[in-house]
Amino acid sequence: MLETFTEAVASFFTSIDFESPTTWIVIIGISAFILYKVVMSSFDMIDYIVNRTYIYNICWEDPAVDVEILKIQPNDVIFRICSAGDIVLDYAIEGPQKIVVCDLNQHQLFLFELKIRMLRDPHLTYDEWWAIWGSSDPTTAVKVWKRMRHTMSGEARKWWDPRIERTFRKKFANSGSSGFAARVVVPWFMYVVGFDIKAWSETGFSHEWITNNYHMVERTAWWLRRLFPRIIAPFAGVPSNQIGPEFFTIEFYERILREIVLDPDFGRHNYFYRFYYEKGYKDKTCCPRTLQKQHFEKLRGNAHCFEWHHATVQETMERVQPHSFTKLVLLDHMDWMPNEIVHDEWVALQRATKPGAKVLWRSAFTKMDDKPFFNNIDIEDMSPQYYSKDRVKMYPGTFLSFMPMDPLPWVDPEPSPCQKAGFVRKLKTTTKMILHPLTAGKVNAHGDKMSSFYAEQAKGYDAVRENMLIARPQMMSGFGPIKKGHTWLDIGGGTGRNLHFLRAQLDLFERIVVLDICPELLAVGEINAKKSFTPSQCERISWVCLDINSNNVRALLAPHLRNDLTRGFDTITFSYSLSMIPEWEKALLSARSLMSPEGRLLVSDFDTYSVKGNTFKDWMIRKWYKQDGVRIDAKTREVITEKVFTPDRFVITMARFQKKLLGVSIPHYVACVRIPMFTSEKGIRRQSHPDLMRLAEEKKTD
Secondary structure (H helix, E strand, O other), X not given: OHHHHHHHHHHHHHHOOOOOHHHHHHHXXXXXXXXXXXXXXHOOHHHHXXXXXXXXXXXXXXXXXXXXXXXXXXXXXEEEEOOOOHHHHHHHHOOOOEEEEEOOOHHXXXXXXXXXXXXXXXXXXXXXXXXXXXXXXXXXXXXXXXXXXXXXXXXXXXXXXXXXXXXXXXXXXXXXXXXXXXHHHHHHHXXXXXXXXXXXXXXXXXHHHHHXXXXXXXXXXXXXXXXXXXXXXHHHOOOHHHOOHHHHOHHHHXXXXXXXXXXXXXXHHOHHHHHHHOOOOOOOOOOOHHHOHHHHXXXXXXXXXXXXXXXXXXXXXXXXXXXXXXXXXXXXXXXHOOHHHHHHHHHHHHHHEEEEEEEEXXXXXXXXXXXXXXXXXXXXXXXXXXXXXXXXXXXXXXXXXXXXXXXXXXXXXXXXXXXXXXXHHHHHHHHHHHHHHHHOOOOOOXXXXXXXXXXXXXXXXXXXXXXXXXXXXXXXXXXXXXXXXXXXEEEOOOOOHHHHHOHHHHHHEEEEEEEEOOHHHHXXXXXXXXXXXXXXXXXXXXXXXXXXXXXXXXXXXXXXXXXXXXXXXXXXXXXXXXXXXXXXXXXXXXXHHOEEEEEEEEEEEEOOOOOOOOOHHHHHHHHHHHOOOOOOOOHHHHHHHHHHOXXXXXXXXXXXXXXXXXXXXXXXXXXXXXXXXXXXXOOOEEEOOXXXXXXXXXXXXX
């Protein structure tokens, strides 16, 4: 048996044509797949890289775009995530007062420190600077290193000592994980797809040549769709949670490739990609400003403006003096951060920046509506204006915002002590909730139904529902900047749980109205408020038992707004309540009528699994929640975003996500609808008037 098997294996290998390129492509493909599976099962690729070296040897953003958008002034204090550090060197040419950088990858900071310490060397000449970073000359690199080595920090000096000569001898463009990808992965990939870069380069990167050979671009896009998301991405520093659905489409890659290679000036000014292909900069006219002789003295003269931190963005913001920064550049790191971390980071950013500070960031996505927090800021999409100018074309999204003066919502997810409950209380409440459909009597009125359902659950309601209604903190993170005198209507607010999310900022409110049709929940909410908030804060809160669809609801709520029928509410929330209101469309219309001229409406609720809500899982979840009077329907999202609130009058976002409850994924959504606003360069938010803005643009063109 063994001899037969051995003969079969030998016969199989004898039949393989090892002279055929196709055979080797298959072998390499299978080997890469096996290696990928082994690597992925053993460790996280990006963590492995970060613990050993830097990822980026050059930055993958275009500094010319940054400089044009930021308009750097001599009194600017700038913050940026470090990456390879060459873009902040470009900023320094503009002469700002100070530049602060941070990075979680210590090795990126070692690379950045090497550049800064060299620039601070009083004996450094331009020829040496070019020889090191332009030509990757190891002799010059070692010479300068020995001269300024003592100025490096201990850890950086220890790391560079055995590497400085090798890094430049093997070409700086090949260093780091991105250099490894350019040296090993990309050439193999180009061979597989049949993209003849050498032939193109011999024509001087001719536009005519690439146009005539466009089939290479199409074939490259086809292969990238299959290899980039899982194999190439880690070497490029792209984490798995930044890989969106578009990364699995051929059109996504073809559009980016087309923008890059069909640029008629690619060969003359796109030094980013030529850097990797030519293993450095071969032409002093096609290189970064930081390597051009006319900018060298300015760069050296401002080399002392830098400060760097091995820390997260949030940690860095918490270390610096309040209101330090006038301009911030956040790269694309928020793409892979969950909403709650984005929220915490921006709270720290606001503390560290001056009102009206420019905040610039990039994204792999063209919209920022997947995270509810971004509803707090007025975002200008710069992509239509600047993507065509960006020579790297790495990020489809470029966004700009001005930091608002009014405080961003500070959401504390921890329940107040009075909202917690012991095991026995939770068990009793859960039991009553489950058995209610079997034990409840027949009632018709909506208010009676709610009282029947919640009366016996009221005391343990918050503790039991805390892990079920998980979109509430996400919704509250998009509450909007809270100006002094803010007003808030919480429809179906019941026990007032949402108030406790903003317990640290209640003093900013003029009036909070918790409206519910169930008096038992309101009673518990008022008791909990008195236990948790100060007397003056409690005086600002009204607990109103009222149906939002009551006739003349504005007049009924006016006494809680100083009898001002025109005031309206700055923020209106439906927290898992819209799905329990029988006339829910009417409730949305009523809420719209109660919005102030600068108002916003937030809805968090259960959702369907699919967009259209027509799958078997959707049917199951509808049946399960229907027994508790909860209506789950995909139509809700459509009515909110297209019928009651229309894009021509409101800024509308819809974030959908799933979270597990007892091992079962439950779908939720957070909708935000707000009056269009803009934030001035002083941080003051005002209502946008499209007609007036259009008139102003027309006057400019005249």
